Amino acid sequence: MRSTLRKTVLTLTALAAGFGAAAATPAQAAQAADAGCVTGAKLVPTCGVLWGGAAGGFTSAPRDQALKAWEKASGRTASIFHQYHKGNEVFPTKAEIAMTNDPASPRVLLENWKIAYGTTWAAVAKGQQDKRIDAFAARAKAYGKKFFLVLNHEPENDVVARAGSGMEAKDFAAMYRHTILRLRGQGVTNVVNVMAYMGNEKWMAQSWWSNLYPGDDVVDWVGLDSYVSVEKGYYHFGDFSALLDRKAKGGSLGFYDWAVSKHGTKPLMIAEWGAYHRVGKKADKSAVYNSVLAQLAKRPAIKAIVHFDTKHDDQGDRDISIDSTPASLASFKKLAANPIFNVKLG
Template identity: 90%
Template sequence: MKRSTLRKTVLTLTALVAGFGAATATPAQAAQAADAGCRTGAKLVPTCGVLWGGAAGGFTSAPRDKALKDWEKASGRTATIFHQYHKGNEPFPTKAEIAMTEDAAHPRVLLENWKIAYGSTWAKVAKGEQDKRIDAFAARAKAYGKKFFLALNHEPENDVVARAGSGMQAKDFAAMYRHTIERLRAKGVTNVVNVLAYMGNEKWMAQSWWKDLYPGDDVVDWVGLDSYVSVEKGYYHFGDFGDLLDRKPKGGALGFYDWATTKHASKPLMIAEWGAYHRVGKRADKSFVYDSVLAELKKRPAIKAIVHFDTKHDDEGDRDISIDSTSSSLSAFRKLAANPIFNVKLG
């Protein structure tokens, strides 16, 4: 092949991998992008593109593996990241979760949320009082063998008790996080990639203790954010995909994305939960949120993964965060999911 021809081919594939020129791609274009070599590295950070993930069946009794498969069918793409939730002594990865990562036709990696201090406190975990719990998990993780994401106590802001001696102050969370990661490493666990998943709400970011949550770059692999937007004008947190990244506390402080990329520039950013909601029964269109995602990702190269949380009602029972609440919403989401930027192979 001539150099000029080779250069044109490389440039074409690069553009396809970036995936921002168009909201959809033909099957041939998607295949070309995948062949260009976007894949995950040592810390599951993609060499190019963005990891696509999902959690489905939230706040229902539906088996989470089946719920995710149904969501994948509806969205038209396999969720490379399969997001699950656990607490306390619950044994995980479970057989069902492991099976989801052994499906060669649908490659997936686990994102396990673990409220390790369930029934205890962060301070007690940091003091070693839950080391038996940590060691049991370490043994399971090593036996599993494959790399997977671990989020320790996602959205810690919501659990902070800002009172001396509570054992649940922000500094206690940081100490718990550090102790757990350091003990896992000491036990020889090398396949866990940890994610510090913030709630990122401007109310919490304005608290004097918010900065104390961070345990240190040496024990954090990814910085995560759980954030949602409303599609009803005038309702709480109305906006598009960019708005869920840029909420700022009062007083002129940085929004979450700018904070993460300024204060922790070496860390990849995962949107560990995201979605668009309307009040149950309103059936408002979500298309404009889904249509805004690609342009925002183009402006924000630190984002290396986005994981949609899908449910017909949230924990408060009044918000629909599903992708198919209207036909136009589902169509827009399928268009987003089809983009080759999400064609990342698990390395």
Template identity: 70%
Template sequence: MLRKSVYSLAAVLAGLSAALGGVAQAHAGTDTQHRCVTDAKLVPSCDVLWGAAAGGFTGKPRDEELKTWERLSGRTSTIFHTYHKGDDVFPTAAEKAMTGDPAHPRVLLTNWRVDWDSTWANVAAGRLDRRIDTFAARAKAYGKKFFLVLNHEPEDDVRPRAGSGMTAKDFRASFRHVIQRLRADGVTNAVSVVAYMGNEKWMAQSWWKDLYPGDDVVDWIGLDSYVSAERNYYHNGLFGDLVDRRAPGGEGFYDWATRNHPAKPVMLAEWGVYHRVGQVVDKSAQFNSVLPALAQRPAIKAIVYFDTKKDAFGDRDISINSSARSLASFRKLAANPLFNVQVR
């Protein structure tokens, strides 16, 4: 009886050893191979792309600010977010260097205000085609795939009066014209993103539904949204609240995007956690809520942090290191393997 028990125990241990060996081998495989990779539209096969725009409203070089931010956060940003308007040279030498660094692979996410010094209606009518064609030539010469946002946060620029040239329908027509013109010019490396503010104030407007350019010209649906760490302050909440804001009686942004455009990946093209300048509040609760919220919202395939010590109005601190505890929580988030996506 004892010998039988010994043999049975030995068999169990042998089986357990084999199982653990198999698990170890599987993990060794995922450690040496990139499990999650991007496709032709930069959509990851699994997990979530990680990115940032750093040094906002400082006037400092965005590339140097991002490198500093990467060291601070503990992770290289797969997405490097930059901003252009009108006839700005694209891509800049810095953008080429940042996205051509073999030691730190990055992909460009650039916002372009094609209508700068003009109107959406003029863009749609073809009056800025020379500007578009110049951009197209530069984009083709650049060669690498990149995300292209056209006039992010259009809600804030809408002038609903007929004939203003800046109605929601004018934006839609402008976006469509630019993407179609770029394609006609032979641009194949631009991945289009329409990036909303997603504020409940704007979502309640009758014209909000007219902004969407159409599934045929939109590759990703983006959102620029922020949340406050201060209790009883504007938009206090957790990460999920960034994408779930809704007009009274309406549906949240994430639900709207996934119900109406289920084939489109969702990107937080800008996100951040703020408190008032000089009113330091620990942001750990917000940073700790990111992973659970993403698990519940699988259509979100990219998140891009916007880091600045002062916003456009000078009164909100959106930095990850406004307190030591906030930074520690953010570094823990940044270290998560969910963001180990390889761009190809």
């Protein structure tokens, strides 16, 4: 009993230390892993924060191999493997399933699905893509394991704010509701859905922005895709707090504060995040990576962070990789090693 109590105290100490800036020692990591941080019915960790990644973006590299390379570089296996699909694409794929069946490195899928690809949100909401939804439902049930599902991440970019376009914000909410309710009606119980917004203050200022939300009854997690620049004076310069706190002008709440005040029962996932500089600039990203733990300590609603890694994104001249400089990689490895991310998939 005394030995067990001592181990528990050591474990809790290690977890508390996990919010500090220092990297975890192997002993601390082992103690934290023994603390019992596990995921529950909706994949919400009982303690700690889920660690995830999406690698090889905007390249032809197989995503599973890209993630493994990213994991090796960062020093930690991702608990969440983020993938992207659209329309009638068949997923989970064999490669994705294999990544979640690895007994030495268990992972959970985060599947991004643009279900309305080739049509409109309004059409999906009216049942015109029910065959597509039902085919996915059958695959999800056959897969069996719990996984995250994002429906049309960053919908703000796709809104056509014109009556009758089929792509208004209210159409997105209707599409989302219809899809989730249809999946439930088909007996799908292993999908944990995420409503993933785009971290850009200009969208929060739109009159239609609040109309995107489909309702707490069909949302399991609230997600955010957001990035920061490490070049002072450049677009969205800042640290980890900056990507969480963007807000429209006029005294509105920052994104994190909005999420916890409006949807306080929902866990928050940073479904995409990263630090960037212009390609070839080789600016140090350490300040961003070094700020993450302190911000997580202040923001208990955040239960998962998923890094998006690419040398050149589709938005233009941005390098969002963790290894663009040796100092950046060293700081990211220090972050990845922290025991706060030692969460066992239940």
